[in-house]
Amino acid sequence: MDKVYLTWWQVDRAIFSLADKLREYKPDVIVGIARGGLIPAVRLSHILGDIELKVIDVKFYTDISEHAEMPKVVIPIHGDLKGKRVVIVDDVSDTGKTLEVVINEVKKLGAEEIKVACLAMKPWTSVVPDFYVFRTDKWIVFPWEEFPVVVRE
Numbered sequence: 001m002d003k004v005y006l007t008w009w010q011v012d013r014a015i016f017s018l019a020d021k022l023r024e025y026k027p028d029v030i031v032g033i034a035r036g037g038l039i040p041a042v043r044l045s046h047i048l049g050d051i052e053l054k055v056i057d058v059k060f061y062t063d064i065s066e067h068a069e070m071p072k073v074v075i076p077i078h079g080d081l082k083g084k085r086v087v088i089v090d091d092v093s094d095t096g097k098t099l100e101v102v103i104n105e106v107k108k109l110g111a112e113e114i115k116v117a118c119l120a121m122k123p124w125t126s127v128v129p130d131f132y133v134f135r136t137d138k139w140i141v142f143p144w145e146e147f148p149v150v151v152r153e
């Protein structure tokens with residue numbers, strides 16, 4: 001699969017663009033999905049004025065009976081979300097399975113309203129984010145995934 005590389009600058013501009021859209025929604029809580037959603041989630045929580053940040057970690061695993069890759073919650077959301085306006089933040093919605101699981105968890109915790117914000121989405125995803133910036137069918141390499149080559153004298 002072809003790759004596309006995003007720089008910190010591109011990502012930061014994208015986060016500011018998401019923040020502009022989210023100001024109208026006025027979320028009470030950001031739910032960041034580990035790992036890829038955490039950097040945008042932390043940044044958004046500061047830009048939007050110290051909004052409460054909660055974390056969930058969802059990992060893909062192969063169900064022995066189904067032989068299919070299914071996402072599973074490995075770190076659940078702490079506390080409840082009763083009556084809260086929630087925005088779920090991830091790096092990219094690819095198959096959409098991760099977001100399906102997280103939306104379900106957020107609903108179970110009593111959120112009043114739920115929106116999804118991602119830096120990017122793939123055209124085939126089952127969950128089109130309410131807010132996103134990039135749309136690509138390529139594999140995205142985010143700046144926090146790269147290791148610069150350090151040249152020593």
Ligand code: 5GP
Nearest residue numbers: 036092093094095096097098138139140142
């Ligand atoms: P899903 O397929 O459930 O929508 O995506 C699961 C997770 O896989 C995403 O949250 C992200 O961390 C990772 N992922 C999916 N597509 C990409 C991609 O193009 N680039 C990177 N870096 N991670 C991806």
